[in-house]
Amino acid sequence: MTSSAVPVVEGLFEMEAGVPRLNGSRCVGCGAVYFPASSNCRNPECHDPHVAPALIGGRGELYSYTVQNYRPPPLFQMEPWAPYAIGLVDLADGLRVMAMLSVPVEDIHIGMPVRLAVRTLYNTNEGGEVTTHVFVADIGRGAVS
């Protein structure tokens, strides 16, 4: 990534020591985590519902995945385009979050440890990179703590 890299959606994530964290929110009352940020806590059993911005990290376990073999509608830009994987990842704080997987398809398996990273989706005409959050294999790590 160059310094001209920008997330495909403004405010998608923050970089902390080279590691991306998603901009979400957390309920102060019950601890429920939301991405994207929710302005309210949706938990009907929460007795003290008020949410605050929260940076969502970082490590998790792959719940499931798919490989998209056909190009999505043009709102999604990726150059060069090639079939790619999307996964659902269980994070330690109870959130299950969806994202692209930057893992070779033959290496993807349910339960694998993964961590958040950033990848380039395409370059702008001005040479800037447009990025998104992805999960990559969390090599050297066993079960999620």
Place this chain on the structure above:
Amino acid sequence: MRPVYLLGVGAHPWGKWPEKTQVALALHAMGAALKDAALDWKDLQGLVAASSRFEGGMGWGLHANEAVQAVAERGIACINVGGACAAGAIAFHTAHMMVASGQYDVMAAMGAERMPKGFIPRPPGSADDISDSDYLRWVTMGATNPAYWAMETRRRMHDFGTSAETLAAASVLMRRNAVHNPNARFRTASTVGEVLASPVVSDPLHLLEICAVSDGAAAVILGTEAQARRAGGPMIQVAASAIATGTFGDPAARIPTVSATPRSGVPHTSEVVSAVRRGWEIAGIGPEDIDLIEIADNTAWHILAWPEFFGFHAPGESDRRLADGEFEIGGSLPINPSGGFLSFGEATTAQALMQVCELGWQLRGQAGGRQVPDARIAISAVLGLGANGGSIVLKR
């Protein structure tokens, strides 16, 4: 509340009908349903339209007012409801409540849709920023609707050892039923080999395991007991009409969201499970009483997973039950004798009303080659984008 009866059902066959307008499709279905009920437009006291975003109604989607203005401007009550693919069930629910309340004696609910080609795109009118999940799912990862179901399918394969052949067999069963349904779009029998040879759209789901998008229309006429007796024929009563929305903690990442907050004990696809169970409670029945079910099989995965979610049998058992023929017409739990969404392709707002049409034909013994023998209690279950669920119970 007073009892409500099914007076008539009608449909325009599913397909691609570029030469027909949405209202024309709706009027065709309404005409068929009114004829079935031996009624005329002048007999209707109200009409509920299941509206969606794709076409019609000056931007509001199918509008009951437009249909009425086209054929019978008599000042009747018109209501338009949303709910995506469950809109038909919500329209039915509304019409049902209007008769049950005692204020209306004859009501109709209709749905008609002409779908755009290909993957269903994002609707207009939302903000292009991080607050909109639908925007996020497209721009950050390009997640198509089948991708969501594909991930559920992959997880099922992991949890229960569901095979590619079992998923294909579920699709084959739908086509086998549709061979006998003149309203279905895909009416050619298929084989497991053909399904597995079709392109993998979102791994592990093949093209023939995902419902297409179609054009079609369906309508239902509801009325009082006196109206039903006048119409003659078997008395088909609405034993329950239930709608529901999602429950916090549902493990499903719902289209078009990009996350979930799973909590133990909360059912998957909770909006549909809640509607089904509410329907059973209202009707005073349980799974053992049901002679057939019409479910929204957006994919082959739904044929396996949903009966388990509803509580017909334990999680993971559907594979064996499918192999044993239990889900076939004549089996212990016939699923989608109509051929289901896999054989119709989805005409979103019309779909739940087509389910009711099928329940009606089955309970009256008018389903021809796809007739479930001696069907007396039949239910539907439908899911709509945005956590809408609906379930209707009819009994003879």
